[in-house]
Amino acid sequence: MKRLVVLGAGTAGTMVVNKLRPRLDPNEWEIVIVDQEPTHFYQPGFLFLPFGEYGPQDVKKPKKRFIPAGVEFIEGTIDSVDADANTVLLGDGTQLTYDYLVIATGTHPRPEETPGMDGPEFGKTIHTFYTFEGALALREALKGFDGGKLVVHMVDMPFKCPVAPLEFTFLADAYFTELGMRDQVEITYVTPMSGAFTKPVASAHLGNMFDERKIHLESDFYTERIDTDKNALVSYDEREVPYDLVVTVPLNMGADFVAKSGLGDELNHIPVDKGTFVHKDHDNLFVLGDAANIPTSKAGSVAHFAVDVFVPNFLRHIEGLPMLEQFDGHSNCFIESGHGKGLLIDFNYDTQPLPGKYPLPGIGPFTLLGETEMNHWGKLLFRWMYWNLLLPGKELPLPALMSMAGKIPEDE
Amino acid sequence: MPVTTIGGKEVHVDDEGFMTNYDEWDEELAKQLAKNIGIDELTEEHWRVIKFLREDFKETGETPTLRRVSTVGGFPTKELFKLFPKKPAKKMSYIAGLPKPHGCV
Structure with missing residues (x-):
């Protein structure tokens, strides 16, 4: 046996x-x-x-x-x-x-790896939605938030679901807009990367999403600690980002x-x-x-x-035969952008996210690198697929390897 | 991939000027690359970091993160910010002739 x-x-x-x-x-x-x-x-x-x-x-x-x-x-x-x-x-x-x-x-969030994060303020002014309990605590914090500085923050790459803080930012913008108090909330996105979007084609298509929503960007911010006396994030090059409520992605570790x-x-x-x-x-x-x-x-x-x-x-x-398949790094992610719309990206080790239609060329129904209501419905439908098809190991009509069909290449 | 001339040598780079061919790099090029981003002199400490990046890339096939340079290479993060001000991860990999560290989108 x-x-x-x-x-x-x-x-x-x-x-x-x-x-x-x-x-x-x-x-x-x-x-x-x-x-x-x-x-x-x-x-x-x-x-x-x-x-x-x-x-x-x-x-x-x-x-x-x-x-x-x-x-x-x-x-x-x-x-x-x-x-x-x-x-x-x-x-x-x-x-x-x-x-x-x-x-x-x-891989899991490790708030204890950043000085100041995992203290008495965790769950009060410092939140994360990367755990079940954290997301529920944040729900209460958002309900009670009466305006001020909302900071969306990530400690370091890599972390799971790397588009999630972007989505949270867009959803927070929409949430406060719908409550009629968006002008009382200053939203800042703090990232260790050189920008919110780092791939050239995605940057060109999505770069203005922050300006349109009046979201401030603090890039190349490599966090050393959180100063809970001052309510500020502090970077290794001694920059400070003040907050009233910070929603962080703690360091992720296996x-x-x-x-x-x-x-x-x-x-x-x-x-x-x-x-x-x-x-x-x-x-x-x-x-x-x-x-x-x-x-x-x-x-x-x-x-x-x-x-x-x-x-x-x-x-x-296990039969002693060579492994014939090679994984290409294929990734496919919906990005919620607020107000019932979403984006979709599809990419692999070698191909950056490109515009186009997915999975059927010209038809979709999903639109790559573009904001549509259908993308949002795709994201919501996916939860049913996850529980009923994906986890039980049933076949999904999506090829494992990335396909260029339906994508518009960079140089056209 | 565009080809450009750095210090009299033809090299392959990406749109942002990061070298894309590991073997085209040499120390003379590194000095020129450093000058391009405002680091006029590479000290012994700079070289130790650059050499760690080159060796680590050879082993793993990936540009090491700032955290890896600090925890595995043993260079304190504060020190890296002094040597390569403001954007150490980007600057180190640029001078070492390695691909730019990037996110997914």
Whole structure:
């Protein structure tokens, strides 16, 4: 009997076991999945919680509901992986041996990594919507906000769903406009990058979205600490951004067991081959989703496309055959822009976001790099698809690799 | 990709002037690139940082982030802001002949 162990029952891990269980002979293969958290959160929905557009019940379901028969679910913490010995040590002392290991434990916000963030002001004047509890606390804070300086802030790259703070900014602009108090709220977007948009074509198409909405931009802001006496963000080059309410994306880091196992980089993300997700020193160890250090966005869409590439590769790999598929870094993200509209971007390792139609050339129904109501409906519809199609491992009519069909190339 | 002449040498660059071919870089070019962005003299400390960036890129295939240069390379972030004022991540990679660090959109 061979054993596949999957660490993490989030988006990537859940999809993997759902896709592999019917494809691996139950008489030959045992599949075990480990996760410490019993609830599966629909993380893209966290964005809508602060504005009251989604309620708490819209974004959570029990993890076990998505684990298929024939897969053992162990609820528990992970202490470490010994990749030379092919074993996983769980927090309760249980040792699991494996023939193949998939690590899909994601990346998580670490407010404690920024001095001043994780203190008494966290949840009061300093908020994040990157956790369920955080998004609900922010909902109350927005309700009680009577004007002043609203600062949307991110500590450092990479963080998951890199368009989320942009979306939050646009939704906050729309929220206060609809309340008739937009002129009493000063919105500032603080980023360590050189701008809100850093890719040339996207910048050209979207660059004026900030000016149109009177959103201030503070770029190249590399945060050293938050001064909670002064209510100001402080950068390493000694700039200060004052706030009344700051909505931050804390530093994102992979799981602690990754560091303890000596597998991670400086942020506990695990370097793997960007085409096949196999670890360079251990050819029975794969990393999928946000836990991997590969040069594309940390996002559910990437996890989805990555799993679609991984599954046929894995089935060949265990037969001793070469892996034929190569992941291209495909990512596809809706960007809410407020007032019932949204944008869509589709890109990969080599191709930056371009304008056009998706997924059908000329037809869409979605518009790339343009603001439409249909894009917004796509984003809302996606929640149903996530719970009912994506997590259970059903096929979506979207190719895993990025296609140029429908896109307008840069030089035309 | 456009080709430009820097210090008498033809090199491939992107739209913002970041070099795109790792092997076209040399130390003479780095001095010229530094001058282009207002760093007139590269000190020993500058070189140590640039060499870390070059070696790390060779290993990982990616331009290291500021955090990586600080935690893995051992150069304090404050120091990096002194050596490469205002925009250290961008300036370091520009001088080291590596791709510009970027976001997704």
